Amino acid sequence: MSLYDIDWLALWKDGRYFAQLPPSGAPKTQMASDGTIVGEVLAVATGLLGASYKLGAVSLPFEPEKYLEVYDILPTLSEQSTFWWRRAARSLASQLATARYPIRAQASHLIFWWARLGGLMGVTSAQARTGDQMDTCTSDGSNLEFSWAIPHDTDPEEEANRRIRFTIDPFHPERGHRIAGGAVLDHLWSDEGNMGLIKKEDGSKDWKDIVEKWLFPDIEHSGEFVEGTTYMIAFDMEPSGEINLKMYYLTPYTPLPGTEPKNRATAYRVSDDMEPFARLVKDLHPSLEAPLKMVVDFVHGDGKDSKMKFIMIACDVTRSEKNRLKIYLLSERTTLKDMIYDMTLGGQITGPRVDDAVENFTKFFTRLFPYTKTEESEIRLENNINGEDEAGRLRRDGVHMMYYYELFVGQPVPFSKIYFFMDHFSKHDYDTAQATELFFKDVGKPGESGWMAEALAHAYSHRPLNKRNGIHTMVSFGTKPTGWEVTNYYSPELFAPEFDA
Numbered sequence: 001m002s003l004y005d006i007d008w009l010a011l012w013k014d015g016r017y018f019a020q021l022p023p024s025g026a027p028k029t030q031m032a033s034d035g036t037i038v039g040e041v042l043a044v045a046t047g048l049l050g051a052s053y054k055l056g057a058v059s060l061p062f063e064p065e066k067y068l069e070v071y072d073i074l075p076t077l078s079e080q081s082t083f084w085w086r087r088a089a090r091s092l093a094s095q096l097a098t099a100r101y102p103i104r105a106q107a108s109h110l111i112f113w114w115a116r117l118g119g120l121m122g123v124t125s126a127q128a129r130t131g132d133q134m135d136t137c138t139s140d141g142s143n144l145e146f147s148w149a150i151p152h153d154t155d156p157e158e159e160a161n162r163r164i165r166f167t168i169d170p171f172h173p174e175r176g177h178r179i180a181g182g183a184v185l186d187h188l189w190s191d192e193g194n195m196g197l198i199k200k201e202d203g204s205k206d207w208k209d210i211v212e213k214w215l216f217p218d219i220e221h222s223g224e225f226v227e228g229t230t231y232m233i234a235f236d237m238e239p240s241g242e243i244n245l246k247m248y249y250l251t252p253y254t255p256l257p258g259t260e261p262k263n264r265a266t267a268y269r270v271s272d273d274m275e276p277f278a279r280l281v282k283d284l285h286p287s288l289e290a291p292l293k294m295v296v297d298f299v300h301g302d303g304k305d306s307k308m309k310f311i312m313i314a315c316d317v318t319r320s321e322k323n324r325l326k327i328y329l330l331s332e333r334t335t336l337k338d339m340i341y342d343m344t345l346g347g348q349i350t351g352p353r354v355d356d357a358v359e360n361f362t363k364f365f366t367r368l369f370p371y372t373k374t375e376e377s378e379i380r381l382e383n384n385i386n387g388e389d390e391a392g393r394l395r396r397d398g399v400h401m402m403y404y405y406e407l408f409v410g411q412p413v414p415f416s417k418i419y420f421f422m423d424h425f426s427k428h429d430y431d432t433a434q435a436t437e438l439f440f441k442d443v444g445k446p447g448e449s450g451w452m453a454e455a456l457a458h459a460y461s462h463r464p465l466n467k468r469n470g471i472h473t474m475v476s477f478g479t480k481p482t483g484w485e486v487t488n489y490y491s492p493e494l495f496a497p498e499f500d501a
Contacts, residue, residue, distance in 0.1 A: 017078065017119025023191040024192075025196075030047055041107045048111050053074070056072060056074070068097060071114065074111070080118070085113075089113045092164070093110055094459040095148070098459070099161055099164050100159045101159075101164070105241040116193065120179075121494075125495075126495040129177070138493075139491075143169040143171055144168055144494065145491055146489070147164075147487050148488050148490075150162045150440070150486055152440055152443050154445070159239070165237060180224060180226075181232060185245060186222050189204075197243050198244075199317075205317055207316070207317075207323050208247045210283050211315055216263055224263070227262065230249075232248035233245065233248070234314075251310075252269060270309040274310065277296065285323075285409045294414060302345075306342050310328070313325070314404075327404060328404045329402070332400055339418055342401075348413075349413050353479070368420065403417065415480055418477055422473065423470050430453055430464075430465035431469075433452045434452075437449075460493070471491055471493060472490060475489070
């Protein structure tokens with residue numbers, strides 16, 4: 001029996017890690033709200049939990065403008081559940097509050113975390129994780145990454161002024177190893193797991209199932225863990241209280257000569273072979289074939305100098321006509337000129353939308369890296385960790401630029417996004433926050449000076465932002481059919497030494 005073999009039903013039925021609730025379609029107790037904030041929270045909690053759990057009293061002073069301390073009224077599932085609430089969910093509560101989500105949405109998102117996600121965070125010690133199991137998305141080893149999709153025309157004081165999302169790389173709550181994320185998503189999407197909050201439509205999981213079977217053709221079911229894979233599930237928290245899911249696969253490396261892994265993969269990490277993707281898009285939707293060909297031709301042709309390598313694949317959990325396939329690639333080139341070349345596939349993607357995006361990307365790049373004097377200046381590492389530093393952060397081998405090329409159903413060209421690993425390219429987190437805010441000011445976004453650093457300091461209060469970098473894992477600039485978008489990504493630094501100081 002493999003270390004990774006799991007009795008999934010027994011795991012989901014373990015009340016120490018996952019709240020035991022009726023299926024989402026079952027009748028639930030409803031409670032009218034008296035219109036106060038406390039009344040709203042209690043009404044949401046009662047509607048979601050019904051008679052399954054007894055709610056406690058709201059602790060006073062009640063200060064929802066700081067964060068909604070929903071955990072006070074919820075029963076304790078286990079010490080582990082409490083640990084992850086304090087290390088991770090309180091940060092989520094702060095982010096929902098400063099993004100000014102409606103109170104009912106804040107309450108439902110936090111109750112969903114308590115009921116469904118704390119048990120996926122794994123054991124509470126980084127040292128207790130088995131094998132090479134530190135997360136590959138954060139330098140500090142956290143298996144949780146938050147992100148803010150920030151519109152460039154909303155005031156930070158407006159209701160729902162940015163979208164709060166996060167990604168979990170799921171770990172077993174007792175054994176200390178990764179678990180197959182495909183099975184986790186299947187459960188969260190099901191009536192037994194979704195609590196009526198996950199957006200679920202007929203056929204909305206089809207792409208996930210097709211991608212997974214294409215990627216790992218010899219697995220018998222989604223619960224079969226493919227060693228060397230990082231599975232990541234993304235949760236887009238909507239102001240309505242609804243949650244949209246996405247599935248990511250960071251694939252294994254090519255097997256060493258003479259080795260026979262239990263499971264083979266159709267696409268391996270850091271490979272430049274893009275040909276296998278043609279069969280996948282044919283199975284997903286025929287309109288993806290033309291934009292994929294543009295990407296493949298570029299990687300194998302004019303873009304060869306960028307030495308682009310495949311690293312990850314992802315899709316949304318939604319109906320085919322609204323879905324998109326995201327193919328992530330690494331590039332070794334680090335000048336503005338080269339980045340624009342790669343983002344536009346060597347100038348193949350053109351038009352007024354692209355011109356506007358390039359103009360604003362150039363402004364953003366200049367704010368992030370003010371020392372670059374020309375478009376051919378290379379950005380430099382500010383945090384070249386050799387092995388592991390005093391804060392426990394791991395070194396990224398040969399830090400690259402990361403892109404994704406997004407293939408939308410019905411769109412003739414791909415849409416690109418570039419990611420900067422700011423946990424290595426910045427001096428400290430305050431610098432990145434300030435640079436991002438200054439860029440938004442450049443493009444006319446309203447807001448009081450310092451709003452971004454203030455919101456970050458509130459969400460990640462375990463240390464000063466200017467102490468080092470690492471909270472701000474990445475920033476990205478992406479093109480969309482509707483324009484361009486900036487997203488910032490954050491690690492809660494779950495195992496930072498400051499928590500135990």
